[in-house]
């Protein structure tokens with residue numbers, strides 16, 4: 392069985408080696424029709440667009456993306472082509488929540504913000520948003536949740552409109568998938584009109600997908616003081632990000648909010664499960680995350696410990712110093728642990 396695999400999926404090689412001796416590892420953005428023509432399965436990240444241009448005429452029967460987001464998968468084409476596919480729902484949700492928690496702790500420590508006095512708006516409350524909700528409530532924050540699809544399904548919980556988010560929030564964080572169709576598309580959900588309606592000069596956090604926020608409109612909102620600050624992990628046109636927006640953002644990271652070792656291992660295990668189920672194979676043993684480095688010595692109170700485990704300002708400094716290395720910074724990322 393031939394499996395083509397993105398070469399930046401960590402920890403997976405040993406398990407794949409127990410499944411096939413014909414695994415081809417390649418840079419995600421370089422995987423092309425010639426690579427997949429005679430393949431049975433494809434294991435990708437967000438850097439491989441899986442559509443007709445890649446797959447027409449190939450023998451691929453199964454695709455797994457080791458990510459939560461799947462806007463790089465052309466699901467309609469795969470259905471028509473009879474190719475089964477899977478993503479990894481929730482795999483790195485705790486990692487993204489860790490990122491947002493660290494941002495809140497930096498606001499508290501470095502900006503002297505009293506979290507108990509703040510209103511946080513969560514736009515999109517699925518795997519990630521729910522973890523952010525629990526965490527923010529734990530800090531005594533008032534939290535407003537906008538999630539029209541869940542509200543329409545009659546899910547439990549109090550939901551608000553985007554108008555409420557715009558009017559009442561001091562911090563707004565986006566956790567939606569990138570969609571262009573359907574009843575509630577998220578492409579440019581935060582556009583110029585959104586920024587013009589903001590009442591409280593909030594901090595904007597985007598760890599979802601770059602194009603959920605119109606980056607040009609966000610830049611103008613920063614320039615004209617409509618927002619207090621921006622924390623940007625996901626960018627329009629990655630890796631060619633807007634240098635002006637990079638310069639203005641308080642925290643600017645290269646799409647690594649989900650890059651915990653724990654999240655990567657979760658994704659690997661889900662992918663291996665799906666692959667073995669699809670092809671009726673015996674499952675190799677579960678993969679586990681690596682231990683924390685011996686040099687890690689916990690110090691201080693709970694806030695200090697959490698910032699010691701992960702401080703996004705470190706990633707931000709690296710990206711600001713060399714934005715041209717956006718993909719390298721991701722590809723060679725020192726994966727963090729979510730907890731001790």
Ligand SMILES: NC(=O)C1=CN([C@@H]2O[C@H](COP(=O)(O)OP(=O)(O)OC[C@H]3O[C@@H](n4cnc5c(N)ncnc54)[C@H](O)[C@@H]3O)[C@@H](O)[C@H]2O)C=CC1
Pocket residue numbers: 459460461480481483484487514515516517518519520537538539540541566567568569575576577580598599600624625646647648649650
């Ligand atoms: N920066 C990073 O490293 C990572 C980014 N992500 C991104 O975060 C997104 C969210 O992840 P999850 O929470 O796991 O997804 P999820 O699918 O569990 O939750 C998304 C939520 O957004 C809601 N939603 C959809 N359209 C909406 C709209 N127009 N307005 C408000 N809510 C809307 C859905 O009803 C759902 O509850 C992913 O789709 C992915 O693009 C995910 C993991 C890592």
Ligand SMILES: O=C(O)C(=O)[C@H](O)COP(=O)(O)O
Pocket residue numbers: 436437438457458459460461483646648649650721
């Ligand atoms: O899971 C997702 O969705 C993400 O955005 C990942 O955390 C990052 O994607 P890749 O770097 O693995 O493509």
